[in-house]
Amino acid sequence: MSYLPLYFKLVGAGVRAQLQYRFAFFMRIIGLITAYAGMAATMWVMLYRFDALGGWTFYEMLFLLALAVVSWGCCITVFFHFKSLDTYIVNGTFDRFLVRPIHPFFHFMSMKFDIGAVGQFIFSIVVFLWVSMAIDIDWSVWKVLFLLSTIIGGVLIQGGMLVIISALAFWTTKSEQFYWVAMYPARNLTNYPLVIYPKLVQMITAFIVPFGFVNYFPSTVILGKETPYFPDFVGFLSPLVGVVFFLLAYWLWMSGLSRYKSTGS
Template sequence: MMSWIKGARLYFHMVSASIRAQMQYRYAFVMNILGWAMSYAGTAVTMWTVLYQFKTLDGWTFWELLFLFALSVLSWGVCVLFFFHFRSLDQYIWNGTFDRFLVRPIHPFFHFIALKFDVGAFGQLFFSILAVWLSYIKLGLHWQVGRWLVFFGTVFGGTLIQGGLLVLISALAFWTTRSERLYWVVMFPAKSMVSYPLSIYPRLLQWFFILVVPFAFVNYFPAMFLLNKVHTKISLYLGILSPFVGIVFFWLCYRVWMTGLNRYKSAGS
């Protein structure tokens, strides 16, 4: 018990140090936040431009589509705070500097999480919260407590699903010493694709995002439940499963990471 308390104290101490280090360059800090926010705002404008002409996309109006998009960005913003730097794990393994995580009095996995608390994600959080709020008003939604619980559960589950995939991709570096390129091949396209309704993609791709990499539970199924969008072949109640799917998927990815850690051999001199 004392070791867990000591580890937690070290974790928060390192997170605090990471935040202070990023705040040293305040101009870059502010521009990083604004840059992320403007980037996602540009995507929202693109959606509006497309739907201005076609009105709906597979039955989704602009405000419903914006809600779907913002829901994924919101959990991604939280994910970036804790897990985004996992994509660079291969650099530590390649340089041999990963060894330091093995000799300090904190679990290597949690030590690596605490390595950087990416406050630049606040730009994504700002955009997504504003977009959700505007969508909520424009769609005339009036959620009861149960739906708000589903909403926050979705953010939690979406964070674990996206974070889990980052952890899984990084784990490959234990075997190959290189993994960051896979982020751009797998993670980035997948995250971009779920900004739109899953139903517009081929059936095989839909099943991939449901059963293999469960990004459908990041925003699509929860949005259908929260917006009460009826689908003849899909139960709305799949939308409440996001936190449970997130926990299972993250645990599986964590186990792969730990398996890689157990067979790790230093590449340093």
Template sequence: MRILDNIRVYLRFLEVSVKSQMQYRASFVMLSLGHLAGTGIEFIGIWVLFERFGSLKDWALPEVAFMYGIVNIAFAITDAATRGFDAFGVMVKSGDFDRLLTRPRSTALQLAGQELTLRGVGRLLQGLIVLVWAATALDLDWTVLKVLLVVFAVLGGAALFSGLLVLQATLAFWTTESLEIMNTVTYGGVETTQYPVTIYRPWFRDIFIFVVPLATVSYFPSLAILGRDDPLGTSLLFQYLSPAFGFVFLAATLRVWQFGVGHYRSTGS
């Protein structure tokens, strides 16, 4: 019951945020179109790469585009729904976090529901367009399981990226502001996992499998959907279940968050 109550409160937070932003609809449309154009340029860069070299190892453009679509849809969801964690360092410095501690709700829930950034719909649409184009170009043999796996991968990816932002925010308890080095894992992770992990050196590849398991929400499920054999030797069952690591990662980072909250010392502002 408590979980359902938290979901209800979270949805109420989002409703208020959407209503406030839709007071300026022209601004919303322009920001969304700008985001769509900006992320579209990123994919053009990938297209130019394949036009020049033809393939990336034995991966064709539509196959990489399929991974690109999954990763960017997942990150768009995270970017829109977790702005409170992304800007948490400012709250600590100003002392505004103290207000959250006086309320009878989880601090993580309050931060997650602080703002739903609607301009993220531009990145989401761009990722969806690329994903649909890639699936059409590949002429995939769709089954119910494969459709569910795409949804599972997107949700697992959103959970994993959210976990990274929670971890970044937690560092602010000790550094007074979020470390910019975390952007190399969050935003840099988006860029890295748009490509198959097998193109990277073993030590670098292992980071995105075992330390920050971004490959589990992009590369492995894509293999199952595309019907490709994995050079790393993973089974089809593992590929279908791998997005679950995104939720495990989020749960672990929320435990770290609770540890950070327990050691928080007010700035006295």
């Protein structure tokens, strides 16, 4: 059976369900744009005093932020509801995914498609255009392709992280707080160039929670920046890291599921 048409049908239902709550939908989009604009304003205030942070100018940092926001936007569209898998397990609704003749990971993934992330897209497109004009980034074809593959890599890395967090629910029953304890701070960290952090933090974001590959490493390629401690080609690795990390997360999720099947909740 082909999963792709089924995915669109299920996702379409998810979107229609989301649109039942119009007010909440629009408020969220406006809220997100405002929040990110606020973050950009903070950067501007900070750099107004210092000119550059770790060798990064205001516009370069805006670029870094926009890259993080766009891949996070794509990521939450597809994967954000994984964060709440624990609620499904606790109230027993997860069993529903196990009495249907389709793959449970696929089924759970296609339950929701959060089009509220439009806010992130609007913000990041405006910022990309603005920065490109301000510091004359020459958008050749390969650079655009590089950017797209980086975004896909970033989506897989952050989506993988959400999948890992959700998989923990199979062991701990409650897992949403891992999002707030681990993922939320890590994401905030990567809104700034990693070069400003101690070596240990940089190593963690490269090898353990590979969020450095979401925006920092690829940005150094496009903006021509130095990456101390890391070889120059590191910026090209995002898609590869994304695929590997996501497969790892998927494997963990499936092991969690088989544990769930032997222990219940």
